[in-house]
Amino acid sequence: xxxxxxxFRRRLGLLGLLLVVLTPFxxxxxxxxxxxxxxxxxxxxAKQGNPTDMFRISGTVTGVQQPRDYAVxxxxxxADLWWxxxxxxxxxxxxxxxxxxxxxxxxxxxxxLLVRAGFKPEAxxxxxxxxxxxxxxxxxxxxx
Numbered sequence: 172x173x174x175x176x177x178x179f180r181r182r183l184g185l186l187g188l189l190l191v192v193l194t195p196f197x198x199x200x201x202x203x204x205x206x207x208x209x210x211x212x213x214x215x216x217a218k219q220g221n222p223t224d225m226f227r228i229s230g231t232v233t234g235v236q237q238p239r240d241y242a243v244x245x246x247x248x249x250a251d252l253w254w255x256x257x258x259x260x261x262x263x264x265x266x267x268x269x270x271x272x273x274x275x276x277x278x279x280x281x282x283x284l285l286v287r288a289g290f291k292p293e294a295x296x297x298x299x300x301x302x303x304x305x306x307x308x309x310x311x312x313x314x315x
Contacts, residue, residue, distance in 0.1 A: 207234040209285040209310045217314025218277035220249035229272040238266040244292045247278030252295045259294035282311040
């Protein structure tokens, strides 16, 4: 009886140790890392847009496992509308090594939308869309 009890205690101890060792820590192999996020780090000037002046906008994207499955959509706010950048026929900016960078026409404010790759942005809108569906996260800043 004593040998059986010791045998089961050792087995339970080994099982417990295996569970601790094999259980992934938060954010490790389980795929439950940080939530997707986007940040604008290179802010263009606050200037009214025109067809010829272009400015660099850049930022970071974190928390996405497969960057090729996502894109960044840039909008500039000018003349009371949000205009997709840099052009309506070229609205998507790729994510490379957790960063994005593109050119934008001037505006008084700028927004970067982290979206699923299949998202089709509007060329212009009176207000930014809400997060949800294919729009994962939105960051916006005033021009500097």
